[in-house]
Amino acid sequence: MTRVIVAGPRGKMGSEALRMIEKQEDLELVACLDHKYAGSQVKDFDELPHLDATFYDDIQTCFNAVSADVLVDLTTPEYGYIHTKTALEYGIRPVVGTTGFTDEQLQELTDMAEDKETGVVIAPNFALGAVLMMQFAKWAAKYFQDVEIIEKHHDKKLDAPSGTAAKTAQLIQDVRETKKQGHPDEKETIMGARGADIDGMKIHSMRLPGLVAHQEVVFGSNGENLTIKHDSFHRESFMTGVKLAIDHVMKLDILVYGLENLLE
Numbered sequence: 001m002t003r004v005i006v007a008g009p010r011g012k013m014g015s016e017a018l019r020m021i022e023k024q025e026d027l028e029l030v031a032c033l034d035h036k037y038a039g040s041q042v043k044d045f046d047e048l049p050h051l052d053a054t055f056y057d058d059i060q061t062c063f064n065a066v067s068a069d070v071l072v073d074l075t076t077p078e079y080g081y082i083h084t085k086t087a088l089e090y091g092i093r094p095v096v097g098t099t100g101f102t103d104e105q106l107q108e109l110t111d112m113a114e115d116k117e118t119g120v121v122i123a124p125n126f127a128l129g130a131v132l133m134m135q136f137a138k139w140a141a142k143y144f145q146d147v148e149i150i151e152k153h154h155d156k157k158l159d160a161p162s163g164t165a166a167k168t169a170q171l172i173q174d175v176r177e178t179k180k181q182g183h184p185d186e187k188e189t190i191m192g193a194r195g196a197d198i199d200g201m202k203i204h205s206m207r208l209p210g211l212v213a214h215q216e217v218v219f220g221s222n223g224e225n226l227t228i229k230h231d232s233f234h235r236e237s238f239m240t241g242v243k244l245a246i247d248h249v250m251k252l253d254i255l256v257y258g259l260e261n262l263l264e
């Protein structure tokens with residue numbers, strides 16, 4: 001039985017994670033961490049009668065009160081980073097879906113996990129289709145140098161570009177030479193019109209009500225375009241990956257960034 005704490009349990013992802021945990025025979029929810037509702041019970045809020053766990057609003061109080069193996073963090077960039085560090089200090093293995101960490105923060109957490117010999121999984125996208133979309137994009141980038149990433153999300157999202165777009169760009173960077181795209185003399189008459197720039201490739205972030213999580217990676221060459229596209233229409237799409245990450249993190253003693261590293 002793996003004992004799990006969920007941070008952000010009342011959020012869009014966290015509430016889906018609770019529903020997933022309830023269905024697993026080998027996972028036990030031992031506490032929830034939110035910035036409010038301290039002392040409340042999970043069953044006070046949701047129709048999840050089998051989940052018997054208390055809400056805490058302070059991470060140290062929570063970690064001192066309950067014994068846990070894994071912290072699943074689905075909160076905000078600011079708190080996700082603090083929670084991950086604190087979990088490592090307590091020897092609790094973080095599974096982090098929260099996006100928006102800086103490269104410096106990721107490096108610090110990588111070093112800390114190595115130092116503590118404690119597993120961490122940080123996955124910018126838990127949907128298996130999105131993981132494949134990123135891998136296909138990396139493959140295509142070997143043959144197509146010109147590429148633009150268009151990510152589309154709901155308008156409650158805090159970070160831009162999305163963690164998935166940033167990770168896709170990183171994977172493409174591994175195989176693509178730096179190249180300035182578009183006309184050599186192009187000029188933006190409205191700032192930002194060409195999107196964010198990484199080594200000359202562009203990322204465009206769209207935020208609209210009605211969207212969930214969507215990304216297209218568009219490659220261009222002479223006389224042809226290749227579009228690799230993924231859509232998450234429901235947050236259930238992320239839960240296979242969350243469960244996979246919880247199972248794997250128990251066997252790791254380093255930080256793994258990206259679910260592709262856990263797939264055979």
Ligand SMILES: NC(=O)C1=CN([C@@H]2O[C@H](COP(=O)(O)OP(=O)(O)OC[C@H]3O[C@@H](n4cnc5c(N)ncnc54)[C@H](O)[C@@H]3O)[C@@H](O)[C@H]2O)C=CC1
Nearest residue numbers: 008010011012013033034035075079097098099124125126
């Ligand atoms: N890796 C993946 O596959 C996915 C990652 N995400 C990421 O997960 C994170 C959460 O996304 P959503 O659920 O859509 O956001 P949300 O805004 O619906 O939920 C975030 C929750 O965190 C809670 N929270 C804020 N501060 C907190 C604190 N100090 N302690 C504990 N809880 C706190 C909020 O009350 C809220 O309920 C975001 O960073 C998002 O980018 C979202 C979808 C998929």
Ligand SMILES: O=C(O)C1=N[C@H](C(=O)O)C[C@H](O)C1
Nearest residue numbers: 099124125157162163164213
């Ligand atoms: O905030 C979201 O919703 C999502 N965030 C992740 C990201 O930033 O890539 C994963 C997915 O796109 C949904």
